[in-house]
Amino acid sequence: MANKIKYFKARHLLLLFPVLFFFNCYPDADFTGFIRSTDRVNVRFEQSDEWNKNHPFKNLVVNTSDYQILVAADSHIGGVKNFNLLLDEARKPENTAFVLVGDIVTGKKEDYLVFKNQLPDFAKFPYFLLTGNHDIYFDGWKLFYDYFGSSTYYFTIQTPAAKDIFICLDTGGGTLGDKQLAWLKNILSTERDNHRHCFVFTHVNFFRNRHTGSTNLLVPEINVLLDLFVQHRVNMVITGHDHIPFVHVFGNTTYITLAALADFDRNASYLKLGINEGKTGYEFISLQPIK
């Protein structure tokens, strides 16, 4: 019996080696997050909320009734080839802003710096950023907060005819947390009826379209959000995370999962989100067509 126990323990010790080896070989993930994240979603939200108090929500004014914004996910900078293609497109006058819905970088400081240096001047071209799980690896939230500020906020776009609201949420930790959820409920209750269309951006996709290791919000949380979005007539919920594009129409709400923008993704694409004659529309723009 004692021999068996010794053998059992020895096998476990041997197993540790490949596990440690694997941890060291994958450079873009912070494996301390398996046990406990270095930041907590409620703390991130409180900091975002504090930032929002000192930085009023942005209102972009366009002179035409139709407008268009670009939305991309999972750029995973380091590499900036695809991101620069997005920027080239974004600079065209028909685009009002661009939004990156998380996993912008790997979380490492050098990648944050690469990204920060690529960004255009906000006054010349507005952009909106929110965190994904990769952005907060390696204590990346501190860098995100220092460089870009809040990850839970909203902005509006005002046309001569109407005003639309765009809500950005932080699901980098795999949950909104109770405080951010309360904030979202409050914003939808107080602001939704003052706006024509309502869009929600967040990183983690709602519906699993395939078996993948990436984690979604828990089912009870998804159920609450689905109900909330039905009640408040949210037009679109735009997410990333899965790297595979997918569209689910669920009543009056369209749930869009974006492909990755990352250079390493063979099917990289982004989304053109438009308002045309008062109606919402979207189009996936492929950067590297499938060969």
Next chain:
Amino acid sequence: MILLVKHINRCLIISLLTLIMCFPFSFQNAVFSQISFDHYIDVGNNNVSQGVYTDFSTRVLVQSGSNRVSSGALLSFSNAQKNIFSAYFLSFSREIYERNHPINIEGFYLCKPFSEDLREFNVGFIADYRNKHFGFNLGFNSRLYSFTRAAKLKYNIPDSVSTRVWVPINLMYQLSYFQPLNKKMLLEVRVTDFNTYTILQETNPMILTKFTYTLNDKIQFYSELCYMQAGLLNIRVNYFGYYLRGGVLWQIK
């Protein structure tokens, strides 16, 4: 109080009616050999419950030979949920022997009217194997979200627009370790992505400990403590919630 009694009665009536309807299918050996009632109360808190919530479940299990039919309903009392009647469960299972090891194969249906407007439906099957110290469950479920008919009218959703989202397949698993403390007490530690009325995604496991006390051959008391986390395979673990369960299993032979 009257409302609570009404809902509890509704739970029991639905469970018993379903079992009566299913009677011909499970009827194999002329009479049922065993009927059990499983009642429990959960007290918990999570990121979406807006404070402490309480669930009350009642389940009826009927066993005939190696076949078993089970039906249950869940009442939820929380600040976040308007629907008190929040889940209904029905399952059929059969015990088979593979190389002299008993394996329980179960097919189930779960309906969750989680809001006034929306429903979650699940169907699936799961296999269960247990030895003295370890238990293994493995299976699949398919999930469908749907609007109610009333909600389609309420929100003016035309027939051309989809009011359903289907999540085709999700892995269900449970790994348990059992440690008998004495003849009457059993301790269990479990990692799983499901319990009776909740099926999480395969990437969202929960950790659970269960303590069972067998009073006599008819009555068992049990308590469970469950911890739910979010973001494990995103490598960003955050607290999601917990619940504490107290229940009684009463067997009528």
